[in-house]
Amino acid sequence: MTKRPTIADVARRAGVSKGSVSFALNGRPGLAQPTVDKILAAADELGWRPSNRARSLSVSKAFALGLVITRDPAVLSSDPFFPAFIAGVESVLSTRGQALVLQVVADGSEADGYQRLAQDARVDGVFLSDLRHDDPRIDLLVELGLPAVTLNRPDGDSPFPAVTLDDRPGTGAVVEHLLELGHTRIAHVAGPPAFVHATARSTAFVETLAAAGLEPLAVETGDFTAAGGIEATRRLLALPEPPTAIVYANDRMAIAGLGAAQAAGLTVPDDLSIAGFDDSELAEYVHPGLTTVRADPFRFGETAAQTLNRVVDGETDVPDVELPPAELVVRRSTARLGGTR
Amino acid sequence: MTKRPTIADVARRAGVSKGSVSFALNGRPGLAQPTVDKILAAADELGWRPSNRARSLSVSKAFALGLVITRDPAVLSSDPFFPAFIAGVESVLSTRGQALVLQVVADGSEADGYQRLAQDARVDGVFLSDLRHDDPRIDLLVELGLPAVTLNRPDGDSPFPAVTLDDRPGTGAVVEHLLELGHTRIAHVAGPPAFVHATARSTAFVETLAAAGLEPLAVETGDFTAAGGIEATRRLLALPEPPTAIVYANDRMAIAGLGAAQAAGLTVPDDLSIAGFDDSELAEYVHPGLTTVRADPFRFGETAAQTLNRVVDGETDVPDVELPPAELVVRRSTARLGGTR
DNA sequence: AAGAGCATCTAAACCGGTTTAAAGCCGAGC
DNA sequence: GCTCGGCTTTAAACCGGTTTAGATGCTCTT
Numbered sequence: 001m002t003k004r005p006t007i008a009d010v011a012r013r014a015g016v017s018k019g020s021v022s023f024a025l026n027g028r029p030g031l032a033q034p035t036v037d038k039i040l041a042a043a044d045e046l047g048w049r050p051s052n053r054a055r056s057l058s059v060s061k062a063f064a065l066g067l068v069i070t071r072d073p074a075v076l077s078s079d080p081f082f083p084a085f086i087a088g089v090e091s092v093l094s095t096r097g098q099a100l101v102l103q104v105v106a107d108g109s110e111a112d113g114y115q116r117l118a119q120d121a122r123v124d125g126v127f128l129s130d131l132r133h134d135d136p137r138i139d140l141l142v143e144l145g146l147p148a149v150t151l152n153r154p155d156g157d158s159p160f161p162a163v164t165l166d167d168r169p170g171t172g173a174v175v176e177h178l179l180e181l182g183h184t185r186i187a188h189v190a191g192p193p194a195f196v197h198a199t200a201r202s203t204a205f206v207e208t209l210a211a212a213g214l215e216p217l218a219v220e221t222g223d224f225t226a227a228g229g230i231e232a233t234r235r236l237l238a239l240p241e242p243p244t245a246i247v248y249a250n251d252r253m254a255i256a257g258l259g260a261a262q263a264a265g266l267t268v269p270d271d272l273s274i275a276g277f278d279d280s281e282l283a284e285y286v287h288p289g290l291t292t293v294r295a296d297p298f299r300f301g302e303t304a305a306q307t308l309n310r311v312v313d314g315e316t317d318v319p320d321v322e323l324p325p326a327e328l329v330v331r332r333s334t335a336r337l338g339g340t341r
Numbered sequence: 342m343t344k345r346p347t348i349a350d351v352a353r354r355a356g357v358s359k360g361s362v363s364f365a366l367n368g369r370p371g372l373a374q375p376t377v378d379k380i381l382a383a384a385d386e387l388g389w390r391p392s393n394r395a396r397s398l399s400v401s402k403a404f405a406l407g408l409v410i411t412r413d414p415a416v417l418s419s420d421p422f423f424p425a426f427i428a429g430v431e432s433v434l435s436t437r438g439q440a441l442v443l444q445v446v447a448d449g450s451e452a453d454g455y456q457r458l459a460q461d462a463r464v465d466g467v468f469l470s471d472l473r474h475d476d477p478r479i480d481l482l483v484e485l486g487l488p489a490v491t492l493n494r495p496d497g498d499s500p501f502p503a504v505t506l507d508d509r510p511g512t513g514a515v516v517e518h519l520l521e522l523g524h525t526r527i528a529h530v531a532g533p534p535a536f537v538h539a540t541a542r543s544t545a546f547v548e549t550l551a552a553a554g555l556e557p558l559a560v561e562t563g564d565f566t567a568a569g570g571i572e573a574t575r576r577l578l579a580l581p582e583p584p585t586a587i588v589y590a591n592d593r594m595a596i597a598g599l600g601a602a603q604a605a606g607l608t609v610p611d612d613l614s615i616a617g618f619d620d621s622e623l624a625e626y627v628h629p630g631l632t633t634v635r636a637d638p639f640r641f642g643e644t645a646a647q648t649l650n651r652v653v654d655g656e657t658d659v660p661d662v663e664l665p666p667a668e669l670v671v672r673r674s675t676a677r678l679g680g681t682r
Numbered sequence: 683a684a685g686a687g688c689a690t691c692t693a694a695a696c697c698g699g700t701t702t703a704a705a706g707c708c709g710a711g712c
Numbered sequence: 713g714c715t716c717g718g719c720t721t722t723a724a725a726c727c728g729g730t731t732t733a734g735a736t737g738c739t740c741t742t
Contacts, residue, residue: 006698016722017721019701019721035721049460053397053697055700057395058699071428094444094446097461099443099461102441102443103435104441121393226626259628260626282593286596286597286599348729349729359692359728360691360693360731364691371690376690392727396728396730399730400697
């Protein structure tokens with residue numbers, strides 16, 4: 001823990017000027033090869049690593065990306081998406097010497113989070129997750145001049161590239177799977193309609209049914225939490241003509257719904273088929289195993305980080321990236337109506 | 342998005358020197374009150390906020406704290422601890438203008454994470470989570486000269502303050518609860534013995550039974566994941582004399598175990614009582630609701646951040662902080678042996 | 683009236699890099 | 713022999729703050 005060497009130490013040792021060291025390190029042309037070798041050797045011997053702080057100041061970059069998440073349990077909490085997404089992001093950042101700065105903000109005040117990250121100039125760009133319809137954060141970020149990448153495509157104009165993963169094929173596959181099993185009274189527990197991914201899932205639900213000439217038995221709006229899943233399920237089961245199958249917009253609501261159905265004396269899947277979305281860890285292990293839809297949040301994070309870095313690096317017209325759609329995972333929670341399958 | 346004002350702009354506007362502005366901002370003595378007012382007014386009019394980067398460089402501080410987590414699903418994934426913990430940490434940092442830097446590293450190479458944070462001088466201190474017995478990270482951090490706070494108390498010597506939350510009373514309460522319900526054949530599914538909190542829970546389990554003159558029916562080692570919970574549960578149920586109650590070291594394993602028991606044709610709690618640890622979101626909503634133990638990870642994060650900041654601020658001999666122990670939450674997954682309760 | 687003492691403020695160095703303008707050196711060309 | 717131009721290299725400015733040494737001006741002693 002003696003003081004770390006500075007660029008001046010390296011310069012002195014190599015017998016050159018600070019500027020030359022900087023040039024050598026950054027691979028700038030204009031230095032003779034022997035000089036470069038000499039400098040790099042000296043740097044190596046001293047174990048010198050350029051100071052991020054000094055670099056930050058002189059090149060006006062933070063060498064960090066930011067993620068703002070709300071404290072809202074509907075978004076954060078035990079959502080399986082974020083941990084894996086973050087891991088994917090990190091896998092890219094660590095190779096580039098960048099850091100990930102996390103901002104957790106109170107419900108509804110996400111704007112403050114971006115404001116802080118921008119004002120403090122902590123990051124060079126941010127991930128825009130849990131995109132909403134007419135998301136005000138887009139204009140905010142434009143105003144703040146903070147580069148961004150959106151997770152999913154916003155409905156309005158956006159100057160930022162989008163990394164998208166189409167939820168609709170997965171949801172459609174769930175519905176078709178249920179149709180094949182003979183279900184016709186199918187209900188949906190959606191997420192809050194403010195979220196783009198929530199409505200993508202619910203419209204896919206409705207449209208797939210429509211393509212088969214059917215109408216949804218009911219669409220209840222949940223809030224992606226387990227508690228919301230319970231509530232919505234109870235309402236559905238209390239209908240005069242209850243559904244024989246329920247498609248949930250995420251696993252948390254589905255697992256909670258499974259519990260509610262069992263608590264109401266129903267047997268899943270004999271009396272009621274249940275499907276989720278996310279393929280969270282527990283989906284495989286509850287009883288019965290939950291039929292669900294699996295995406296790849298790690299890759300989502302990876303791709304989002306790469307894309308964001310392209311715009312941070314000054315590239316213009318960075319194209320959107322479309323990830324392979326989520327796919328159906330069939331387990332025991334869905335079965336032919338009224339019997340073992 | 343015009344360029345942000347610098348301290349020189351403020352100085353010019355207030356008709357003073359840069360130094361004076363710095364003094365005024367930091368509340369240093371030696372400036373006449375009217376001058377201070379004048380400076381602050383000028384800063385306000387310009388909307389000036391001192392640059393973190395410049396400050397970082399000159400005072401040699403990062404104004405950020407770091408958290409390293411492994412990509413290992415046993416630690417991360419849908420663990421309900423981290424999201425809430427992080428939210429608690431943030432609640433402290435945001436008031437001090439600090440940022441939280443996250444490092445996600447591959448399994449087993451946590452050391453690299455701290456190394457990187459230290460070498461890049463990204464943070465002023467780190468949280469040491471998922472403490473292990475004889476945790477090598479402590480010596481590493483000492484060597485790196487990076488301040489830290491440990492979550493739970495390490496067994497060896499440690500120069501860092503510890504924020505602790507005693508898991509033993511909670512686990513003990515679970516066992517006593519089961520004893521009161523008449524159980525005597527009680528098994529435990531522990532976490533990996535390398536973790537301090539895993540062994541704390543299992544020794545509390547064993548000791549509480551011992552105090553009642555009983556021995557554990559069996560102690561299986563899980564890995565805190567749902568898959569591990571399933572495995573351990575199957576082994577226990579396959580015993581010639583299977584347990585009538587199982588105490589799991591966390592909710593994920595418990596919920597998975599619940600599924601395994603149901604899949605094996607058992608009715609919980611009639612045939613088997615099950616208890617978890619964490620009170621994760623789903624615990625309340627699975628069927629039957631999971632008896633578990635509730636801690637307060639948000640407060641844990643808050644306290645850890647405050648404590649770490651004290652050492653970062655240069656305070657010596659920062660005392661350990663003991664949080665109120667986790668408490669028992671009784672739900673329907675535990676019942677009197679062989680009957681409705 | 684001069685020096686001491688104090689409160690107030692400023693100039694300049696400093697943190698550790700990057701970048702620009704210019705200087706030094708070399709052989710080629712006339 | 714001298715100038716020119718290209719290749720290397722350096723000195724110094726710069727990023728935007730903090731901090732220290734010292735300048736300034738004022739009152740108070742004596």
